[in-house]
Amino acid sequence: MPVYAWKGLDGVGKAASGTREADGPKSLRQVLRKDGVFLAELREVVAGQRGAEVAGGASKGKGLKREVDLSHYLERVRPQEIAVFTRQMATLLKAGIPLAEALGALTEQSDNKKLQMILAGIRGKVNEGGALADAMREHPRIFPELYTNMVRSGEASGNLDAVLLRLADFLDAQHQLRSKVSGAMTSPEVKMFLGAIVMGILTVAVVPMMTTIFEDSGQALPWNTQVLIFVAGVTGRLWWLLLPLAVGGFFALRSWLRTPRGRAVFDRLQLRIWVVGHLVRYVAVARFARTLATMLASGVPLLTALEITKKVLNNSVLERVIEDARDAIREGESIAATLKKSGQFPAMMCHMVAVGERSGQLEAMLENVADSYERDVDVEVTRLTSLLSPLMIVAMGVGVGFIVFSIIMPIMGMSEMVQ
Numbered sequence: 001m002p003v004y005a006w007k008g009l010d011g012v013g014k015a016a017s018g019t020r021e022a023d024g025p026k027s028l029r030q031v032l033r034k035d036g037v038f039l040a041e042l043r044e045v046v047a048g049q050r051g052a053e054v055a056g057g058a059s060k061g062k063g064l065k066r067e068v069d070l071s072h073y074l075e076r077v078r079p080q081e082i083a084v085f086t087r088q089m090a091t092l093l094k095a096g097i098p099l100a101e102a103l104g105a106l107t108e109q110s111d112n113k114k115l116q117m118i119l120a121g122i123r124g125k126v127n128e129g130g131a132l133a134d135a136m137r138e139h140p141r142i143f144p145e146l147y148t149n150m151v152r153s154g155e156a157s158g159n160l161d162a163v164l165l166r167l168a169d170f171l172d173a174q175h176q177l178r179s180k181v182s183g184a185m186t187s188p189e190v191k192m193f194l195g196a197i198v199m200g201i202l203t204v205a206v207v208p209m210m211t212t213i214f215e216d217s218g219q220a221l222p223w224n225t226q227v228l229i230f231v232a233g234v235t236g237r238l239w240w241l242l243l244p245l246a247v248g249g250f251f252a253l254r255s256w257l258r259t260p261r262g263r264a265v266f267d268r269l270q271l272r273i274w275v276v277g278h279l280v281r282y283v284a285v286a287r288f289a290r291t292l293a294t295m296l297a298s299g300v301p302l303l304t305a306l307e308i309t310k311k312v313l314n315n316s317v318l319e320r321v322i323e324d325a326r327d328a329i330r331e332g333e334s335i336a337a338t339l340k341k342s343g344q345f346p347a348m349m350c351h352m353v354a355v356g357e358r359s360g361q362l363e364a365m366l367e368n369v370a371d372s373y374e375r376d377v378d379v380e381v382t383r384l385t386s387l388l389s390p391l392m393i394v395a396m397g398v399g400v401g402f403i404v405f406s407i408i409m410p411i412m413g414m415s416e417m418v419q
Helices: 025-034 047-055 057-074 079-094 099-109 113-127 132-137 145-157 160-217 223-257 260-272 276-297 302-312 316-330 335-342 347-359 362-418
Strands: 003-009 015-021 038-045
Touching: 003 025, 015 025, 025 038, 038 113, 079 099, 079 113, 079 160, 099 113, 113 132, 132 145, 145 160, 145 276, 145 302, 160 223, 160 276, 160 362, 223 260, 223 362, 260 276, 260 316, 276 302, 276 316, 276 362, 302 316, 316 335, 335 347, 347 362
Parallel strands: none
Antiparallel strands: 003 015, 003 038
8 A cells, every 4th residue: 555745734724744554645635634634735655765754754844834834824714705604504504414524515615725724623623523613612713702602502402504594694794784884984095095195295395396496585475385384394304203203103092092991982982973973883783783683593692692792893882881781681671771771872773672672573673773774874874975075175175275375375476576
């Protein structure tokens, strides 16, 4: 039986290598796959080379590990890929394919090497008798707590395929919501960046050339021209100091915003900003309602679902309200009463949640809330886009106009003196 030297990745993404007898490359690949190893390279070892291959495995393995670790960190798993994987898994399980076999098929189909390694490791744990949720929980960046809790609920209730299908719909809805908001902010950000570049070029390159002409003329300059010359001079002479200060200020502000106090101040300000505050609140409400409805429909207990759901709000003020709601529920109060008392959630949402609690249709009512506020997000995004675009154009026009007017006024004065 031929002997093969092989290199690959184990279930946790670490480099592995060795030699093994097998009937052929296909047979070796199947045997290693059952052991949770993702094969990357193999070659047949002749009799005289076998000892050298084993002896040199350590030094070669070290170089391979460096290469594997680099690709492991460079490649990332996108949320869309997880949504596709979840939907495909639900389809395979619904068709009656065993869990381990379905994981193996999806591992081979994936084009993402990092996801392949993760799924191979998960399949290995499942083959050893472990729960799917426990195996996924070892990769929290890929499968967050919300995901693993829903999978655990599906495994416990025996309807994992239905839970995964509901989870895939949820992931798709969340991706669409993020895309709407980020897409709306792209155009204003691009205009702001281009406007800053144009004004920077005018201030640093054009104004200094005109300053020499103005100084030679000896005439008194208007206040706006003096301000412009001062700003251009400071920027031109001290750019080496201003640039590090700007970068340092940015990182200092970001570090402060990561502190509990900084985040609380910023989150409170977000909710109060004109126009933007409504959008932030509606996005948070839509996420909260959709996530809570999905988890409750999947059989996750209410208190556990609230603890996980608060993390998708991305706002410490609203997270505090959900924490208070959990405490109130333990004492026998309703969710709607606590949300309404806080004043942070819209009255219509609180009313619909109260109706759902009284009628025993809380999951369905939360789905209606999510649909309603996702439509409101569309309206607010359209409104914000239509408002920000002309505001950015006006702001750029005012800035460029100030620079041009400050340059033209002295030139016109010089022309009058010549005449």
